[in-house]
Amino acid sequence: MAIPFSYNLRNLRLRLGATVMTAMGIALTVAIAIFIMALLAGLKAAFVTSGDPLNVLVMRKGSQAELSSSVDRPALQAMKYLPGIARDAHGEPEVSPEMVVVIVLPRRDGTGEVNVTVRGMTPMGIEMRPAIHLASGRWFNPGQREIVVSNSIHQRFGHANLGDTVSFGKGEWTVVGVFDAGHTSSDSEIWTDVNQMATDFDRPVFSSVLLHADSAVAADALAHRVSEDQRLELDGMLESAYYAEQTKSGAPIQFVGTVVAFIMAIGSCFAAMNTMYAAVAYRGREIATLRILGFSRPSILTSFVLESIALSLLGGLAGILLMLPFNGMTTGTSNAVTFSEVVFRLQLTPALLLKAIAFSAIMGLIGGLAPAWQASRRDIVAALRS
């Protein structure tokens, strides 16, 4: 027969001081684990939602990033009229030659300088990204030294308001607009005219070419066709696949975070164990009485393990409450592929919260097993006499 769970809850309430202190310790551990997981979830979300599934990104064969790739003008002409490329209202093929460079901007809060991606494109390139729209101002005019910045750059960096100037290449560029790219990878970019950029950086070649296919099947076919064309020496891939690959940027955070959470979890397990041992020692006579009343050893064991898990879950919930205000907080890290900063938001997803709860339950289980075992093995007569 099982011991009612309310017995455990009452005991936790009886030893309120010990319960609160142990639970708070676990809460801190869970909070750190949640923080790391939220960082990674936000980073992943930024990359997974980036890229249009109908867009095919073309780079030089062997290049892993637009930054180290180059595509020359003859290759662009050769690709422009490939079958499967969508046409706009004027019958023009939806193809955008793009140039990507990285520049350094100072953070607004004064915590140092950060690499930012500047992407040159044609007006067609803007049309090919329908998910991204203007938040204020206007798009750049071709042939002018004008830039449009993403919302997050507008907020995080100095000199990124409408009318401000940013200096790179051969001189000053004026901010004429701010675009809203949602929480995608483009939210960390500055956009401008590709030909103006080519002049400024003395680069006769493009970094990459973006093709917009008329259907998902055509997109796959286009990517293959470009990759297999011997004359081009280029690789085509779905834009969404290119960004998904960049989630590896989270690797340093993941490594450090896992180590930190793991060490703290071990410490918390010992703390929970300590509290549970004390609880068992304190209730020696009570446990013996339960045994005499007919509760079996397994039910005593289960009861104490459950009590330990309840204690940890309390901590887990406190940890979640502690971290909830951080949901949606904006931060940035270095993109391992583009070497520039990628901005993302901490995301406390339901899946992540479930993981945090499981994490605290496991700490409770590990911390509670040994004391509960001891409680169930205790000799009845000796315990009653103590």
Next chain:
Amino acid sequence: MTLTQFVAKNAFRNRRRSALTMLSIGFSLLLLTLMMTVYRSFYLSKGSPESSLRLITRNRVSLVFSLPIYYRDKIKAVPGVVEVVPANWFGGLYLDQKPEHFFAQFGTDPQDFFKVYNTWKIPPDQLAAWQHDQAGAVASAALAARQGWKIGDRIVIKRNIYPVDLELTLRGLYNTDEPADSLYFNMKYVEEAVPRAKGAAGIFDIRVDSAAAVPRVASAIDAMFKNAPRQTKTESEKAFQLGFVNSLGNVKAFILGISLAVVFAILLVSANTMAMSIRERVREVAVLKTLGFTRQTILKLFVGEAVTVALMGGILGSLAAGALVSVIAHSPSMGFFFAGIRVNVPTLLVAWLVSALVGLASAFFPSYRASRMGIVEGLRHIG
């Protein structure tokens, strides 16, 4: 029995509890020591004495852009500069994308490279062999050991930034205490295969004659190219490396946040232990008082006990951290950021001080209450 012996005996009368508390505090202190060590090596240390004489000049806009090679002679003419070499990040792939096969590859000038890195040791015959073979390379002995290379081995680095695969022959191994697990080859190799690489340098490594000259030389170089087509940014090697760390995000706040959480967590653990052990000894306290021990003595007894346990946990944890740090510093995947860091004595002392203070703070309130409790009340206590 002296007071110290009494404290020591009491601290371990419940061995399991003391051990668990020590382990719990120990693991937290391990983490705290790690965090402090990383913080110190990133933000407080000035780098090794050799590296403090070195500066790095790069394109002001971004590392991605190169500088004209003719800047080299101009920089060398700046008073205080001893030697300058260009270094070009190749960024190629060795074997595959696995992190254990990742290492930095730089194209440079073999004639002058070891004049800038003059504290790195390479046998003269190996240096000469490198200088005579345009497709030759040198690597740190540590890197060679990790990749299983011997002198004379052929090393193929696949293209990434430049459209050429490097087929190099390992000509020499250098030894240094600094974290420099890199491979260096002759930049002419790439220049001859790729015309656009000609006349360009990614960065310039500079050695100056004294530490005092560092800021002066840095500003002199940047001032010299202020109106040139490509402006420069010159900073100490240490500051240059810190730039990479900072790009990972707000590392400082991250470290401080975790440290704060850790300290708070051990405070809770220690306070909980002390509260438990004092609660069990209410009657004992009353007996001690009856025997004539003063309140202050009793307070001291409990505080001493808590400090003993916390301090021992702290010592265990921080020493374990020292061992862990040396493992991390030599691991292939994390070596890039953490190479060369080690736990030093001041860090250990701070860790011990923190644990002792935590013990003190955690014991104070429960022991104060115990010491104030009336004798009769205490003797009657059931628990």
